[in-house]
Amino acid sequence: MKVFSSPSGGLFLVWTLMIHLVLCGVYASDGIENCKVLSNSVSEQKVLTRLAPLTHKNITAESKSKNGDESYKYVFQVCGDAGNVPGAGVIQMDMKAKEKKVTVIGTYYATKAFGGSDWVMLIYKNGDKYDSHCSSEKRTAIIMISCNRKTDMGELEVVLEERERTNDCFYLFELDSSAVCPALESKMGTGSILLIIGVCLLAVYLIGGFLYQRLIVGAKGMEQFPNYAFWVEFGNLTADGCDFVCRSRNREDSPAYRRGPTEPVEEEPEERDDHLLPM
Numbered sequence: 001m002k003v004f005s006s007p008s009g010g011l012f013l014v015w016t017l018m019i020h021l022v023l024c025g026v027y028a029s030d031g032i033e034n035c036k037v038l039s040n041s042v043s044e045q046k047v048l049t050r051l052a053p054l055t056h057k058n059i060t061a062e063s064k065s066k067n068g069d070e071s072y073k074y075v076f077q078v079c080g081d082a083g084n085v086p087g088a089g090v091i092q093m094d095m096k097a098k099e100k101k102v103t104v105i106g107t108y109y110a111t112k113a114f115g116g117s118d119w120v121m122l123i124y125k126n127g128d129k130y131d132s133h134c135s136s137e138k139r140t141a142i143i144m145i146s147c148n149r150k151t152d153m154g155e156l157e158v159v160l161e162e163r164e165r166t167n168d169c170f171y172l173f174e175l176d177s178s179a180v181c182p183a184l185e186s187k188m189g190t191g192s193i194l195l196i197i198g199v200c201l202l203a204v205y206l207i208g209g210f211l212y213q214r215l216i217v218g219a220k221g222m223e224q225f226p227n228y229a230f231w232v233e234f235g236n237l238t239a240d241g242c243d244f245v246c247r248s249r250n251r252e253d254s255p256a257y258r259r260g261p262t263e264p265v266e267e268e269p270e271e272r273d274d275h276l277l278p279m
């Protein structure tokens with residue numbers, strides 16, 4: 001049984017499989033789909049997509065007690081295995097313990113996400129149970145991610161471990177990132193954009209034309225200007241058109257305002273009428 005009817009058909013199938021593999025790799029590299037939103041809310045899923053640039057990255061923080069008896073290291077990952085612990089979104093490692101005990105604070109299989117214009121609150125629930133605090137309920141991690149355009153991903157800070165309640169205890173973390181910042185609106189209008197494009201095109205025309213005339217054609221002097229003959233003729237035609245429009249006929253001064261001749265008028269001889277007087 002032949003799989004391919006022709007070599008071209010087999011090549012087409014191979015390329016199709018390669019494209020599918022590439023596309024699958026692109027979609028899988030996102031990592032956001034690993035988070036399981038507890039409420040199956042579409043809005044929460046959209047909030048998670050804002051955190052896509054932070055996926056596949058272990059973000060760490062350290063915390064020590066005032067007397068130095070306790071020292072912990074925290075590892076956080078967006079929708080991924082923090083510290084390579086399967087299902088763990090945030091883990092705690094006891095640095096004082098001999099075997100460095102690892103505690104899962106929250107899992108990304110139980111995720112909640114809320115967001116505003118410049119912040120996102122990520123909640124991982126269903127962590128390991130407390131031993132004696134908080135009625136032995138499961139731990140919860142809250143990560144507050146705030147907008148900071150100066151950094152792609154800042155340092156993770158441990159703000160609070162609330163474990164003195166009877167229930168609803170939590171670990172609170174803070175993180176700065178430009179990933180949750182709102183998109184900047186362009187302040188340039190359509191006219192400004194068109195003007196910039198026009199200036200760029202003009203610069204390309206002048207520089208490219210100059211180099212072509214000088215290096216390829218071998219022109220010298222003013223002839224290095226691109227399309228020099230055309231622009232010279234264009235200037236002359238423009239001048240002729242302006243002359244035709246603005247000076248289409250000779251205008252004569254109105255008779256009321258016509259000036260007299262500038263040449264001096266010869267004085268006529270004075271007529272004598274003495275012969276008319278009686279003698």
